[in-house]
Amino acid sequence: MKQTRKIIFLVFIVIAIVGMFLPIANFNDNSSASLAADIEKQQGKVDSAQTQLDRWIAGGKKSEADIQKQRDKVAKEQEKLDALIAEQNAASTETSKGLSYALLPGKLPAELEIDMTVVNQYKLYDWNYGAYYACIWIAFACFVLAAILVVLAGNKDVSKLYTISSFLHLAGILLVCYSILRLTAFPIKLPYGNAEIKTLPVLMIVCGSIISFCAHVQAVNNSKRSMIYVFCTFLSILAIVPFWIMIVNATRTTQAIQQGVSLIPGGSLANNWNILSSKNFNVAIGFKNSAIIAFGSTILSVYFSAMTAYGFKVYNFKGNKFLYAVVMAIIMIPGQVTGTGFFMFMYQLGWVDNRLALIIPSIAAASTVFFFRQYLESNLQLSLVEAARIDGCGEFRTFNSIILPIMVPAMATMGIMAVIGSWNNYLTPLMLFTKPDLKTLPMMVQELRGDIYRTEYGSIYLGLTLTALPLIIVYFAFSKYIIAGVALGGVKE
Numbered sequence: 001m002k003q004t005r006k007i008i009f010l011v012f013i014v015i016a017i018v019g020m021f022l023p024i025a026n027f028n029d030n031s032s033a034s035l036a037a038d039i040e041k042q043q044g045k046v047d048s049a050q051t052q053l054d055r056w057i058a059g060g061k062k063s064e065a066d067i068q069k070q071r072d073k074v075a076k077e078q079e080k081l082d083a084l085i086a087e088q089n090a091a092s093t094e095t096s097k098g099l100s101y102a103l104l105p106g107k108l109p110a111e112l113e114i115d116m117t118v119v120n121q122y123k124l125y126d127w128n129y130g131a132y133y134a135c136i137w138i139a140f141a142c143f144v145l146a147a148i149l150v151v152l153a154g155n156k157d158v159s160k161l162y163t164i165s166s167f168l169h170l171a172g173i174l175l176v177c178y179s180i181l182r183l184t185a186f187p188i189k190l191p192y193g194n195a196e197i198k199t200l201p202v203l204m205i206v207c208g209s210i211i212s213f214c215a216h217v218q219a220v221n222n223s224k225r226s227m228i229y230v231f232c233t234f235l236s237i238l239a240i241v242p243f244w245i246m247i248v249n250a251t252r253t254t255q256a257i258q259q260g261v262s263l264i265p266g267g268s269l270a271n272n273w274n275i276l277s278s279k280n281f282n283v284a285i286g287f288k289n290s291a292i293i294a295f296g297s298t299i300l301s302v303y304f305s306a307m308t309a310y311g312f313k314v315y316n317f318k319g320n321k322f323l324y325a326v327v328m329a330i331i332m333i334p335g336q337v338t339g340t341g342f343f344m345f346m347y348q349l350g351w352v353d354n355r356l357a358l359i360i361p362s363i364a365a366a367s368t369v370f371f372f373r374q375y376l377e378s379n380l381q382l383s384l385v386e387a388a389r390i391d392g393c394g395e396f397r398t399f400n401s402i403i404l405p406i407m408v409p410a411m412a413t414m415g416i417m418a419v420i421g422s423w424n425n426y427l428t429p430l431m432l433f434t435k436p437d438l439k440t441l442p443m444m445v446q447e448l449r450g451d452i453y454r455t456e457y458g459s460i461y462l463g464l465t466l467t468a469l470p471l472i473i474v475y476f477a478f479s480k481y482i483i484a485g486v487a488l489g490g491v492k493e
Contacts, residue, residue, distance in 0.1 A: 001162065005219035006150060012212035013147050013169075019204030020103045020140060020176070025183055025195040027112060028098040042081045049074045099192060102201075103136050103179060111192065118187035132182060135175045142172030143209065150216065158222055166216060166223040170230065173209045180205070246468070249461035257457045272458040279448060279459070283466060286441040291470070293355055293429075293440065294422040297362035301418050302411050304363045309372030310403055314385055324373070330366040335428075343431050357432050362422070368414050375410040376403075412478040419474050423467075441467040 001009070053070045056062040099109040108129065149165035156162075180202060188194050217224050241263075249257050252266035276283075312324050342361070343352075351357035380403070388398040404411070426442040433439060445463040448456070 001150065001153065001155065001157075001216070001219045003155065005215055009150060009212045009215045009219075010147060012208045012215065013143055014208075016176075016205050016208030016212065017140065017143050019201045019208060020136070021105070022201040022204070023100040023102045023198060024180070024201040024205075025101045025197050026098050027101065027109065027188060027192045027195060029191060039081065039084045042077065042084055046074065046077045046081050049077050101183075101195070103176075103205075104140060107133060108186075112186075113189040115187040115189040132179065135182075136179050139172045139175035139179065142168040142175065146172065146216075157220075162216070162220045162223045163226050166213070166220070166226055167230075169209070169213050169216065170227070173206075173213060176205055176209065243468070243472075246461055247465050249458065250465045252458055252461075254455070254457045257461070268458055269462070272456070272462045275456050275459040276448075276462055280436075281444050281448065281459075281463060285437055286439065286444045286466075287470075289355070289438055290423055290440045290442075290467075293358045293425075294419050296355070296359040297422045298415055298418040300359065301362040301365040301368055302415050305365045305368035305414070306372050306404065306407055306411060307399060308369045309376055310399055312369075312373050313376040313380060314382065327366045327369055330364075331370065339427070339431065342428075346432060352432055353435050353438060354432075355438070358422070358425075358428060362418070365418070368418065371414055372407065372410055375407065379406060416475055416478055420471055423471055 049070065053067070053074055056067055056070060099111060101108055146165040146169040149161040149168070153159040153161040153165075180197070183195050184197060186195065217227050244263065245261060248262060248265050250272060251269040252262065253268045253271070256262070256266060256268075308327075312320060346352055346354075346357040349357075384402055385398060388402055393401070424442060425440075426446065429438075429440050429443055433443070441463070445460065445467055448460045448463055
């Protein structure tokens with residue numbers, strides 16, 4: 001790391017460390033607010049006693065002694081109320097600064113107490129001062145060690161010390177940000193209010209640590225590469241976790257799912273399968289219908305869209321640009337707008353309750369045509385077509401033997417998208433299919449939520465898992481072609 005970068009790094013990380021020793025929050029003394037509940041309660045007693053007195057006077061059935069006794073009671077309750085109001089006014093006029101708190105080196109003031117009514121009402125996570133203090137000290141140690149390792153690495157361009165320092169620095173940033181956010185979440189019991197965060201120390205800690213981290217990562221290549229790996233790993237986990245939770249919930253009971261999220265599979269897979277089977281969820285019929293529609297429409301869509309894109313690319317005919325503009329305009333029209341007209345058209349053709357209604361119309365896939373044409377613009381040399389024509393190759397043979405192998409990566413990509421879109425399609429089959437033996441998997445899964453007595457979430461997640469499983473298999477089967485397409489598109493002659 002160059003000397004200038006190192007100085008910038010050290011300056012800002014020192015600023016962050018210093019900020020941890022400055023008062024970062026203030027707990028104001030709300031003694032007047034703590035009396036508000038007592039005043040409200042006492043006011044209710046006064047109003048109740050006064051109402052009783054007025055009723056007795058108006059009724060005329062009570063003796064004068066009883067009425068006088070009630071008057072004394074009203075006066076006594078009013079005196080208590082006046083005393084509480086005076087105490088509140090005195091507390092509000094006092095200039096109490098409250099209690100201040102810095103992340104280091106001390107602990108939260110002993111006068112503070114957690115309001116357990118708030119914790120129980122909103123079911124907050126268990127508060128633990130010990131774990132909170134440990135996070136703060138670990139963050140401080142990470143910052144200090146990160147600075148020491150950068151100094152020890154000297155002026156070397158490559159060193160393992162830089163990489164270790166970057167990981168420690170990142171861990172320190174995450175922990176200190178968590179500590180600040182956790183501090184604002186502590187429900188403090190009166191007479192003190194919740195933490196009021198001060199801007200300057202927070203800016204020193206957060207901005208100082210982030211700026212120093214960026215200066216380090218930008219200056220050292222191996223640290224930058226390591227952080228890229230960390231970021232990509234985080235994105236991968238973010239993408240995989242929802243699928244894993246879905247699979248795990250398919251093995252758990254409804255009660256366990258309602259209690260919270262778990263990453264550990266349960267033991268109710270067989271029970272969920274029995275529930276699924278008892279609700280007329282015929283997996284074989286659903287798979288068959290979804291597979292016929294999805295793969296049939298995908299094959300037609302990919303092949304004929306590739307042929308259309310090839311025609312737009314190779315043949316320079318009159319009206320080429322106009323027709324391509326029409327294709328682009330079709331992409332802008334949402335499917336919901338044409339849903340009624342599509343249903344009427346299929347009804348007139350007699351294709352209601354017929355799988356062909358979802359397979360044949362997929363030939364007209366405007367977005368797929370656009371993608372294929374853009375792909376051919378980058379990867380097809382017209383000299384190949386001209387050479388095939390010179391050798392006496394027909395147009396269809398040229399397309400099938402020469403163009404299609406070139407378009408395999410693009411066809412695999414759009415094939416995956418088409419399968420996913422057709423497999424997950426719920427609205428169109430719902431409009432066209434009324435027979436039970438034509439229902440697709442999304443239609444069957446949706447019907448699982450129609451139980452008016454109890455919703456079995458375990459069986460629903462099992463149905464969702466069975467629905468998503470073929471899509472996952474298709475993706476892994478064709479993902480290598482997507483990578484090949486990206487690699488091919490990046491080659492420049």
